[in-house]
Amino acid sequence: MMAFEAGYSPRSIEGLGRQRTVIGIVDYGAGNLWSVVRALRYLGAEVCLIRSADDLQQKVDGLVLPGVGAFGWAVRQLQQRGLWNGLQNWLNAQRPFLGICLGMQLLMETSEESPGVRGLDVVRGVVRKFRARKVPQIGWNRVSFIQTITPYSAGSVEYFYFVHGYYVECMEFDVVAGVTEYGGVRYASALRKGRMLAVQFHPEKSGWAGLTLLRGWLEEAGNVQALSNKIAAVR
Amino acid sequence: MLTVRIIPCLDLHEGKVVKGTHFRNLKVIGDPVQLARHYEAQGADELILLDISATIEGRKTMRVVLERIASEVFIPITAGGGIASLEDMQAVLLAGADKITMCTAALNQPALIEEGAKRFGSQCIVISIDAKRHADTWYAYTHSGKRCSGKPVLEWARECEQLGAGELLINSIDRDGTAQGYDTELIRAVAEVVSIPVIASSGGAHPEHALAAVRAGADAVLLASALHTGKYTVADFKWYLAEAGIPVRPVSSDRKMRT
Numbered sequence: 001m002m003a004f005e006a007g008y009s010p011r012s013i014e015g016l017g018r019q020r021t022v023i024g025i026v027d028y029g030a031g032n033l034w035s036v037v038r039a040l041r042y043l044g045a046e047v048c049l050i051r052s053a054d055d056l057q058q059k060v061d062g063l064v065l066p067g068v069g070a071f072g073w074a075v076r077q078l079q080q081r082g083l084w085n086g087l088q089n090w091l092n093a094q095r096p097f098l099g100i101c102l103g104m105q106l107l108m109e110t111s112e113e114s115p116g117v118r119g120l121d122v123v124r125g126v127v128r129k130f131r132a133r134k135v136p137q138i139g140w141n142r143v144s145f146i147q148t149i150t151p152y153s154a155g156s157v158e159y160f161y162f163v164h165g166y167y168v169e170c171m172e173f174d175v176v177a178g179v180t181e182y183g184g185v186r187y188a189s190a191l192r193k194g195r196m197l198a199v200q201f202h203p204e205k206s207g208w209a210g211l212t213l214l215r216g217w218l219e220e221a222g223n224v225q226a227l228s229n230k231i232a233a234v235r
Numbered sequence: 236m237l238t239v240r241i242i243p244c245l246d247l248h249e250g251k252v253v254k255g256t257h258f259r260n261l262k263v264i265g266d267p268v269q270l271a272r273h274y275e276a277q278g279a280d281e282l283i284l285l286d287i288s289a290t291i292e293g294r295k296t297m298r299v300v301l302e303r304i305a306s307e308v309f310i311p312i313t314a315g316g317g318i319a320s321l322e323d324m325q326a327v328l329l330a331g332a333d334k335i336t337m338c339t340a341a342l343n344q345p346a347l348i349e350e351g352a353k354r355f356g357s358q359c360i361v362i363s364i365d366a367k368r369h370a371d372t373w374y375a376y377t378h379s380g381k382r383c384s385g386k387p388v389l390e391w392a393r394e395c396e397q398l399g400a401g402e403l404l405i406n407s408i409d410r411d412g413t414a415q416g417y418d419t420e421l422i423r424a425v426a427e428v429v430s431i432p433v434i435a436s437s438g439g440a441h442p443e444h445a446l447a448a449v450r451a452g453a454d455a456v457l458l459a460s461a462l463h464t465g466k467y468t469v470a471d472f473k474w475y476l477a478e479a480g481i482p483v484r485p486v487s488s489d490r491k492m493r494t
Contacts, residue, residue, distance in 0.1 A: 035333065038306050068356050138358065138402065138432050139454065140238045140280055140484040159238065159484040161280075161311060163358045182237060205311050205333065207275060 021222030024050040024060035028077040030067040036100065039204035043215050056086040062221030063090055067102030071127060072114025074102055091122045091196060096221035099198035104191065105168055107198055113166050123191060125170035132183020136165035143201065147177035149192045150216020158209045160201035168200065195224065238482045240280035240455035241469050242434065243462050245270060246287045250296045254463055264463045271304045274462065277469035278486030279310065283457060286316030298330040305331025313361050324351050328359065336404060338363040339377040342384045345398055352399025362400040364388055366421055367408040373421055380408040392425050402432045404457065410438030417444055419451040426452025442467065442475030449481050
């Protein structure tokens with residue numbers, strides 16, 4: 001419990017036998033990867049890029065799937081680079097995961113953006129196109145949290161930066177952690193399923209609100225790993 | 236509900252933020268990194284960085300500044316000034332910008348908008364339109380407002396959207412530096428013909444100017460002198476808009492992180 005009280009975690013994790021949390025960022029040619037790298041480094045994490053199935057064998061505490069671009073294109077890229085199965089295994093093993101923007105949409109079954117293409121299919125639901133006057137949605141919008149997604153997100157309402165033309169229609173209601181309204185629809189803007197966290201907005205571009213969310217996720221990823229190391233050592 | 240964005244604009248010259256009208260009476264305002272941090276703390280929703288020297292040296296300096304800002308200020312950053320090729324776009328995006336903005340190059344080579352949108356995504360491409368009124372219509376200008384392109388603004392705005400621009404930054408040459416408020420007729424006219432976000436620029440000096448621009452259809456307002464002089468803070472603008480019932484991102488939600 002002290003770990004969360006003591007501020008950011010490199011120090012607290014050290015006590016559990018680790019120096020820094022190592023985060024792998026899946027690089028499949030999507031655009032906004034460097035801003036995620038910058039934000040995680042700012043928070044003290046060690047960041048490495050995951051470009052192939054081999055890279056997934058590295059010791060990584062948490063995995064980030066960022067993304068800007070089309071659903072079908074991203075699925076193809078991940079498959080061609082041999083990352084698809086590794087991602088599914090990671091998610092099935094309930095290891096710490098953060099999906100951002102398209103990285104959240106890819107967790108669903110299908111998308112109206114690319115009919116006939118199957119997503120990672122770890123959450124029941126589909127991706128739909130906004131039918132608002134202005135599409136994509138660009139700007140800061142409100143997220144009402146109905147589940148606590150990190151130790152720091154216990155607040156009920158926060159503002160985050162969004163850029164997207166498609167949204168997630170989630171059929172697993174207990175997975176929905178945050179809800180946002182745009183163009184006449186209320187949609188899931190944050191999902192939480194076990195250690196999998198996914199957000200439609202860009203925490204890496206959402207000022208302190210975003211950094212706070214990332215920090216909570218980082219601490220969790222670091223502590224999960226540190227704890228399992230400790231258990232392994234005791235055994 | 237989507238909030239209206241307040242965007243401070245930092246004009247860069249030789250590594251410093253400056254203010255002046257069309258290169259005349261340039262006055263140094265301060266260090267760009269410090270100002271970026273300062274405005275973010277005040278609740279700025281985004282930042283725009285413009286290299287007004289538009290020289291090779293100036294662009295290099297801007298990339299260094301961008302890298303420094305992007306590694307400690309985590310809100311969207313748009314960068315521009317002298318961008319005229321896909322390589323120029325990539326360079327500023329890699330340095331830490333989230334979006335690029337072009338004016339003259341886009342008018343000279345509209346295909347650049349399409350290529351940029353295809354390669355980096357529409358959300359990266361902000362087209363800046365320098366508009367000047369001629370009788371009852373507006374024309375788009377190039378070269379910092381010195382040359383008329385002969386293209387009517389409304390036609391050009393629609394064309395930008397069709398080519399894949401993600402947002403439009405609407406400057407009024409008539410209002411620039413006058414502190415008389417945004418050209419709301421121009422903003423309204425543009426916002427009516429496109430369905431991408433419109434950022435109002437030029438002439439905004441008081442919170443009531445921002446409100447007028449938003450009521451005319453602006454999704455965001457750009458501010459420079461009003462903030463640089465210290466006369467107002469970003470929060471003053473947000474407070475005024477919120478009082479008028481316009482949704483804004485509250486400033487206080489930015490400061491919850493324990494350090």
